[in-house]
Amino acid sequence: MLSCKGSLTSTMMSAVRTLRVHGVRRCLATQTDGEVRIAKILKEKFPSASALRVVDISGGCGAMYEIHIESSEFKGKRTVQQHQLVNQALKEEIQGMHGLRIFTDVPKD
Template sequence: MLACKRSVTGTMTAALRLLRSNQVVVVSGQQQRCLSTHTDGEVRITKVLKEKFPSAASLKVVDISGGCGAMYEIHIESSEFKGKRTVQQHQLVNQALKDEIQEMHGLRIFTDVPKH
């Protein structure tokens, strides 16, 4: 019984992570898009970054503080990072979010240059 409970708990945790990340899920051989709601902070930060990096090939902002807006994780891929070291790429993101960062406890930034 304990193994079954652990398995169900693990499955529920994985499902919640998928919902939070807004990924595509395959259920019974059919592809379904998980519905997720974005926090006000995620929407605000996404808007700022889209304005600052209009050529971004991909952008994902996730509130990893449980919804309180204290910590975010940002994944951004933009040609504007080409030729810059990682620290310089992160400085560009920090500069774009200078007003928002003042109210945060932490920020994880992942940057990349598009491959194509």
């Protein structure tokens, strides 16, 4: 299995970045354009988010993402309501996706 340690050429790094199928994780040193775009939208929609992680789990093609977001804006809302807020924020982007995994949480005080 490839790891992120050591010296990698840009071609090798590009290949490593795309590995994320069937449990193989890719190096997260750089983000895909889709990950950056989605993270930007969520940061704007949830400015009080204390944690945010967006991962392209489709192998880099942008068809499926996993989102982990922790925000005080979710306080008092059921999980389904929290997910609805994320879905609403990403309404335009979701149209071009195959799937989306959402994990939400409220910061611990």
